[in-house]
Amino acid sequence: MTAPAIRALPPGRSPTVALANGAGQVRVIAGQYDDVSGPAHTFSPLNVWDLQLNQGRDLTLRQPEGWSTALVVLEGEVIINGSESAREGQLAVLSQTGDALHLEATAQAKVLLMAGEPLQEPIVGYGPFVMNNKTQIAEAVRDFNSGRFGQI
Incomplete structure (x- = not known):
């Protein structure tokens, strides 16, 4: 069993990276986006990203093949992989197949992405x-x- 612990992450501690083609920005809370690592310590491989997406823009995000991925739409609306729409307050749990996630913001959107290696x-x-x-x-x-x- 892991010893109990708590760690505060003050505002501004997580690095922010501009997304390609003016799609918005990503704040890396845990895990890694490209070469940028988040400050949160995790006990298994995972990514937690706070995505700010610009209306009318799209992007493709990469996750390791077979990882479990979920999105919480905090604001706005996004189209996931060209077919499913998720709007504010909705949680989307994605299949574990493939390594690419395509998002299109139909409005300014804020999305929390959580992805990790399945614990089995x-x-x-x-x-x-x-x-x-x-x-x-x-x-x-x-x-x-x-x-x-x-x-x-």
């Missing part, structure tokens, strides 16, 4: 706890309630 193991979540089964969740809750997680 069961996942059970409860509040802030993420474990492999309900027994481990119960143990984590007991440990937390008994003070074994320390002080934050």
Whole structure:
């Protein structure tokens, strides 16, 4: 089990990169975009990008083949891979096939992209706890309630 920890990422700490062809910009929170790495520490390979997309522009993003990818549209609307539309407040979970993701902004858009290497193991979540089964969740809750997680 990983020791509990917390790390604040102050505003301005994550690098911002201009996207090709005036498509907008990407703030790299975790993982890597081209040669730019985000400051957030992760326990498995993943990317977390805050995309600001300009209306009428499109771009193709690359992710490693087989990764799980999800998009949350925070503002605006985008067309995903030329066929599916996602608008503000919607979550799009993409297939794990291919390594290219094509986005077109039909309006100014803000999109949070989260992509990562599949863990290939069961996942059970409860509040802030993420474990492999309900027994481990119960143990984590007991440990937390008994003070074994320390002080934050």
